[in-house]
Amino acid sequence: xxxxxxxIDLDDTLWDFHSNARSLLTEIYEQxxxxxxxxxxxxxxxxxxxxxxxxxxxxxxxLVTKEFLNLERFLYPFVEVGVDNVSLAAEISVExxxxxxTKTILIPHAKELxxxxxxxxxxxxxxxxxxxxxxxxxxxxxxxxxxxxLVFSQSANALKPDKAIYEYALQLNNAVAExxxxxxxxxxADVIGAQNAGIDQVYFNPSGRSFEKQTPPSFTIKGLExxxxxx
Ligand SMILES: [Mg+2]
Numbered sequence: 001x002x003x004x005x006x007x008i009d010l011d012d013t014l015w016d017f018h019s020n021a022r023s024l025l026t027e028i029y030e031q032x033x034x035x036x037x038x039x040x041x042x043x044x045x046x047x048x049x050x051x052x053x054x055x056x057x058x059x060x061x062x063l064v065t066k067e068f069l070n071l072e073r074f075l076y077p078f079v080e081v082g083v084d085n086v087s088l089a090a091e092i093s094v095e096x097x098x099x100x101x102t103k104t105i106l107i108p109h110a111k112e113l114x115x116x117x118x119x120x121x122x123x124x125x126x127x128x129x130x131x132x133x134x135x136x137x138x139x140x141x142x143x144x145x146x147x148x149x150l151v152f153s154q155s156a157n158a159l160k161p162d163k164a165i166y167e168y169a170l171q172l173n174n175a176v177a178e179x180x181x182x183x184x185x186x187x188x189a190d191v192i193g194a195q196n197a198g199i200d201q202v203y204f205n206p207s208g209r210s211f212e213k214q215t216p217p218s219f220t221i222k223g224l225e226x227x228x229x230x231x
Contacts, residue, residue, distance in 0.1 A: 003200070003231065005175045006121040007151075007166070009184035011129055013204050014110045015137050018049070020103035021096075028092055037083050047077035060128055060159045060189050070097065101136030106143070109224040114146045116228060122148040124169050126182070128159050128189060149173065160186070161193030170197070181218075181231065187211045202230065 011017040022045060028034070029041050038044040055069040064072070074096065075089035117123055123146055127134050131152045138144035151169045158164035170177060177198035184190025185204045194201040195215060203217035204224065211217075219230055 003181040004121065004179040005124065005173050005181075006117055006231065007124045007126045007169055007180055007182040007194070007199070009160075009182075009186065009190050010125055010127045010134055010137070012107070012185045013183060013190075014107055014114070014143065015141055016105040016107050019105045020100060021049075021052075023105065024096060024100055024103060028095060032088070032092065037078065037081050043081075044077050047080050048073060051076040056128070057188060060161065062159065066130065097133060101133050102140050103137075104141045106141055107224060111143070113224045113227055114143060117231060118146050121231070122173060124149040124151055124173060126151045126160065126165060126169050126184075128153045131155070160184075160189035161196055163193070163196035166194060166197035166199055170199075183227070187217075191215070191217045202227065 008014065025045055025048065026041060029038075029044060034044055035041075052073045055064060055073055058064045059066065059069050070093045071086075071090060074092045075086060078085055078089055114123070125134075125138075125147050127150075129152070131154050134152060135144070135150075149169065149172045151165065151172065153159040153165060156165040156168035158168065160166075166177075166182070170180065173180075180199045181202060182190060182194035182199050183202040183204060184194075185206075187203060187205075187209070191201045191203045191211070192215060200218040202219045202221060203211070205211070205220055206222050208222070221227065221230075
């Protein structure tokens with residue numbers, strides 16, 4: 001099949017959420033003297049990362065609200081070490097959301113990939129992230145001009161893996177599912193989501209996480225540079 005359109009996720013597929021969050025939380029950890037509560041930064045960051053991933057999965061199933069996610073991911077590390085300080089978690093949450101979008105680390109080869117795809121395919125960003133934050137991230141990293149369409153859950157009124165968000169993106173492009181390839185790092189949101197809409201998928205799985213073998217992705221890659229051979 002020759003694809004005519006490419007859909008792509010933002011966080012941890014193009015924009016390196018994990019590294020950018022790590023960099024910002026290192027600063028917050030020092031400025032707010034969090035060393036008084038944790039053994040070291042690693043302990044704090046591991047607790048945050050684990051809970052953040054769980055919360056995004058719950059959010060995509062509409063089991064928690066955006067407000068709950070924003071506070072809980074910063075409250076959880078404190079609760080885990082026996083510190084009861086909701087107001088500190090709330091302050092960190094506000095600071096994090098205001099500042100994270102100024103960070104500019106991209107996934108290796110993301111820029112080369114966009115330069116390569118841009119003249120060949122109309123590109124559509126499909127993201128569950130919050131619109132204002134996602135737009136600022138793309139601007140900071142200088143990648144917003146590559147996209148023909150930006151599809152956010154808030155505008156499509158559906159969250160990945162709901163096929164409605166993919167159908168909304170198809171409609172914007174005037175495309176049919178068979179003409180599209182979706183690229184993303186979340187097996188649940190990106191691979192299963194695109195499958196729900198009949199769209200082929202590339203599972204970007206750099207850390208080799210295991211996944212449900214009954215519904216294998218069309219392609220699995222460990223690095224974005226492998227896409228030069230697929231597209
Ligand atoms: Mg992602």
